[in-house]
Amino acid sequence: xxxxxxxxxxxxxxxxxxxxxxxxxxxxxxxxxxxxxxxxxxxxxxxxxxxxxxxxxxxxxxxxxxxxxxxxxxxxxxxxxxxxxxxxxxxxxxxxxxxxxxxxxxxxxxxxxxxxxxxxxxxxxxxxxxxxxxxxxxxxxxxxxxxxxxxxxxxxxxxxxxxxxxxxxxxxxxxxxxxxxxxxxxxxxxxxxxxxxxxxxxxxxxxxxxxxxxxxxxxxxxxxxxxxxxxxxxxxxxxxxxxxxxxxxxxxxxxxxxxxxxxxxxxxxxxxxxxxxxxxxxxxxxxxxxxxxxxxxxxxxxxxxxxxxxxxxxxxxxxxxxxxxxxxxxxxxxxxxxxxxxxxxxxxxxxxxxxxxxxxxxxxxxxxxxxxxxxxxxxxxxxxxxxxxxxxxxxxxxxxxxxxxxxxxxxxxxxxxxxxxxxxxxxxxxxxxxxxxxxxxxxxxxxxxxxxxxxxxxxxxxxxxxxxxxxxxxxxxxxxxxxxxxxxxxxxxxxxxxxxxxxxxxxxxxxxxxxxxxxxxxxxxxxxxxxxxxxxxxxxxxxxxxxxxxxxxxxxxxxxxxxxxxxxxxxxxxxxxxxxxxxxxxxxxxxxxxxxxxxxxxxxxxxxxxxxxxxxxxxxxxxxxxxxxxxxxxxxxxxxxxxxxxxxxxxxxxxxxxxxxxxxxxxxxxxxxxxxxxxxxxxxxxxxxxxxxxxxxxxxxxxxxxxxxxxxxxxxxxxxxxxxxxxxxxxxxxxxxxxxxxx
Numbered sequence: 056x057x058x059x060x061x062x063x064x065x066x067x068x069x070x071x072x073x074x075x076x077x078x079x080x081x082x083x084x085x086x087x088x089x090x091x092x093x094x095x096x097x098x099x100x101x102x103x104x105x106x107x108x109x110x111x112x113x114x115x116x117x118x119x120x121x122x123x124x125x126x127x128x129x130x131x132x133x134x135x136x137x138x139x140x141x142x143x144x145x146x147x148x149x150x151x152x153x154x155x156x157x158x159x160x161x162x163x164x165x166x167x168x169x170x171x172x173x174x175x176x177x178x179x180x181x182x183x184x185x186x187x188x189x190x191x192x193x194x195x196x197x198x199x200x201x202x203x204x205x206x207x208x209x210x211x212x213x214x215x216x217x218x219x220x221x222x223x224x225x226x227x228x229x230x231x232x233x234x235x236x237x238x239x240x241x242x243x244x245x246x247x248x249x250x251x252x253x254x255x256x257x258x259x260x261x262x263x264x265x266x267x268x269x270x271x272x273x274x275x276x277x278x279x280x281x282x283x284x285x286x287x288x289x290x291x292x293x294x295x296x297x298x299x300x301x302x303x304x305x306x307x308x309x310x311x312x313x314x315x316x317x318x319x320x321x322x323x324x325x326x327x328x329x330x331x332x333x334x335x336x337x338x339x340x341x342x343x344x345x346x347x348x349x350x351x352x353x354x355x356x357x358x359x360x361x362x363x364x365x366x367x368x369x370x371x372x373x374x375x376x377x378x379x380x381x382x383x384x385x386x387x388x389x390x391x392x393x394x395x396x397x398x399x400x401x402x403x404x405x406x407x408x409x410x411x412x413x414x415x416x417x418x419x420x421x422x423x424x425x426x427x428x429x430x431x432x433x434x435x436x437x438x439x440x441x442x443x444x445x446x447x448x449x450x451x452x453x454x455x456x457x458x459x460x461x462x463x464x465x466x467x468x469x470x471x472x473x474x475x476x477x478x479x480x481x482x483x484x485x486x487x488x489x490x491x492x493x494x495x496x497x498x499x500x501x502x503x504x505x506x507x508x509x510x511x512x513x514x515x516x517x518x519x520x521x522x523x524x525x526x527x528x529x530x531x532x533x534x535x536x537x538x539x540x541x542x543x544x545x546x547x548x549x550x551x552x553x554x555x556x557x558x559x560x561x562x563x564x565x566x567x568x569x570x571x572x573x574x575x576x577x578x579x580x581x582x583x584x585x586x587x588x589x590x591x592x593x594x595x596x597x598x599x600x601x602x603x604x605x606x607x608x609x610x611x612x613x614x615x616x617x618x619x620x621x622x623x624x625x626x627x628x629x630x631x632x633x634x635x636x637x638x639x640x641x642x643x644x645x646x647x648x649x650x651x652x653x654x655x656x657x658x659x660x661x662x663x664x665x666x667x668x669x670x671x672x673x674x675x676x677x678x679x680x681x682x683x684x685x686x687x688x689x690x691x692x693x694x695x696x697x698x699x700x701x702x703x704x705x706x707x708x709x710x711x712x713x714x715x716x717x718x719x720x721x722x723x724x725x726x727x728x729x730x731x732x733x734x735x736x737x738x739x740x741x742x743x744x745x746x747x748x749x750x751x752x753x754x755x756x757x758x759x760x761x762x763x764x765x766x767x768x769x770x771x772x773x774x775x776x777x778x779x780x781x782x783x784x785x786x787x788x789x790x791x792x793x794x795x796x797x798x
Contacts, residue, residue: 725759
């Protein structure tokens with residue numbers, strides 16, 4: 056292999072010690088001032104830049120640092136401010152758009168392509184003269200240039216991706232024409248700084264249907280190329296597909312492609328590579344935590360270097376992986392040796408660019424891991440024994456619904472979790488430090504369960520939850536009770552804003568060894584005569600929110616998880632559960648970006664859910680919850696889950712999903728959210744009543760449940776109690792209206 060240049064296209068932006076989370080929360084709680092928040096922000100930037108510089112990366116992407124969300128940043132920079140936020144300025148406006156304020160709802164929140172990161176959706180209803188302001192971005196860039204000099208390469212969100220991510224009230228062509236002069240203004244500032252090139256990130260280019268955007272890309276890049284700056288068109292998450300022949304002809308000096316997902320190598324083999332363009336080869340997986348396998352990656356690089364002037368790159372921003380794996384010294388050495396977080400991936404860039412002996416340690420580590428991670432033949436045998444009737448409940452919905460719980464119109468419930476207060480976290484931390492016994496910990500959890508059951512009963516909810524106080528995370532909790540999982544201590548990645556998660560690592564076969572949720576369910580049910588839900592996280596969500604071995608089919612892991620959950624459902628039923636909720640918020644997240652690949656994924660994802668729930672008794676009402684995703688294009692799969700009740704996000708997305716469900720003819724029960732749990736706003740009674748009346752335009756009253764958008768763990772009791780109180784009062788009034796004579 057030749058010696059190659061290297062580049063990065065993004066880095067974790069939360070700080071190695073989660074400094075940004077702490078700084079944000081102190082600022083929001085009025086414990087610090089804006090200057091202190093911004094100082095912490097610059098400290099995080101400095102640390103990320105320094106890590107990349109010290110690793111010897113040749114071209115380092117700068118400008119992806121963000122206080123909350125990079126899409127929100129570009130929305131604000133280009134002056135795309137909805138009217139409801141124009142009375143605010145500076146950070147007040149920025150965080151109002153992110154989180155809502157004073158009764159003003161925030162921007163919508165949805166998944167960033169097929170990742171577990173959430174971005175804030177721009178709203179473009181009208182276009183005037185856009186008042187762009189790039190001062191904060193140029194400050195970020197200048198900080199990078201101080202540390203890196205000419206190695207600093209600006210990262211800019213591409214114009215076609217920006218408008219594709221937005222909710223448009225005007226034609227896309229008009230939006231593009233309004234944006235391009237502002238992009239040129241920015242490029243003029245970059246030219247003054249003599250930057251070596253500009254990375255324009257256009258992940259939308261790999262999405263199925265992007266060829267329809269061909270005129271927009273051609274118009275945009277013809278205009279941007281006029282500025283004379285070298286452009287690196289960066290794509291990730293999939294291949295260029297049908298767009299390849301014209302995309303590689305766009306007037307850019309480099310294209311960066313993902314070679315860890317999709318078929319970009321096959322496209323190059325079929326169509327060739329233009330001689331005038333550098334190829335940024337994303338051969339190091341930016342979305343998973345496994346070390347490179349030299350036997351797979353080296354031949355790929357050797358083939359690519361025969362056809363292109365090559366730069367070695369990660370496949371995407373490294374924001375999707377934690378900071379450093381060398382801190383996880385508690386893990387088995389054979390496992391730790393094959394892990395690669397952001398810091399290690401920087402070193403892999405250098406090793407792969409140089410080739411030769413520097414790759415040998417990775418090969419030896421994988422040989423050791425292979426012996427360490429021997430599978431369990433019994434689990435695979437169970438999968439082989441499955442029959443078609445294992446994947447379906449035995450009785451059609453209308454017949455089994457008659458045997459299930461009977462409730463008043465517009466039944467009230469919540470999604471599952473209640474506030475994880477400082478007291479709850481302190482209780483868990485004391486257990487982890489050995490300051491209290493397991494019995495004392497459980498007694499503390501039980502006290503919170505009792506309080507939460509009493510609160511729900513006092514408010515007047517119909518189906519209760521235990522509050523999930525024993526759970527630090529909806530995936531980690533179950534993973535800790537299953538075989539085949541490992542857990543990091545410092546492996547945080549950003550989900551959105553100040554919300555971070557620590558995905559577990561699935562390194563071996565998955566098996567349940569004991570009941571996971573029965574004790575807390577029984578304790579909660581002992582406090583009330585009302586039904587309490589058994590609460591489980593679904594197999595596809597556990598899979599998609601974990602780091603999974605790349606050498607095992609994802610479908611196989613999903614079915615192993617489903618078998619474990621199927622056993623848990625049986626134990627909950629034996630314990631008396633009449634309602635069991637199996638959450639699948641990540642079902643759509645795993646959908647491939649190209650529609651032609653959807654069927655294969657949806658077939659096994661739906662089968663995994665049906666395998667988990669297919670053994671449930673007719674008398675058991677199965678709920679599922681999904682949030683911050685669009686379902687209109689996968690309605691047959693949603694229907695195929697065969698859940699009795701589906702609880703969905705609705706507060707930030709209008710009634711689009713309801714319309715889609717109604718148009719499809721969805722015949723079972725639906726709980727559209729009436730309370731945006733990611734905002735501090737408290738829903739008013741009349742607002743909730745208006746939503747319920749709107750719901751009734753799409754579904755019969757007996758089909759409609761009333762619930763928040765999502766779990767309440769991130770809110771505080773001072774917000775939750777009045778919010779739920781207003782929701783209950785709204786339902787009481789709606790029920791009275793429905794039962795009034797002549798209604």
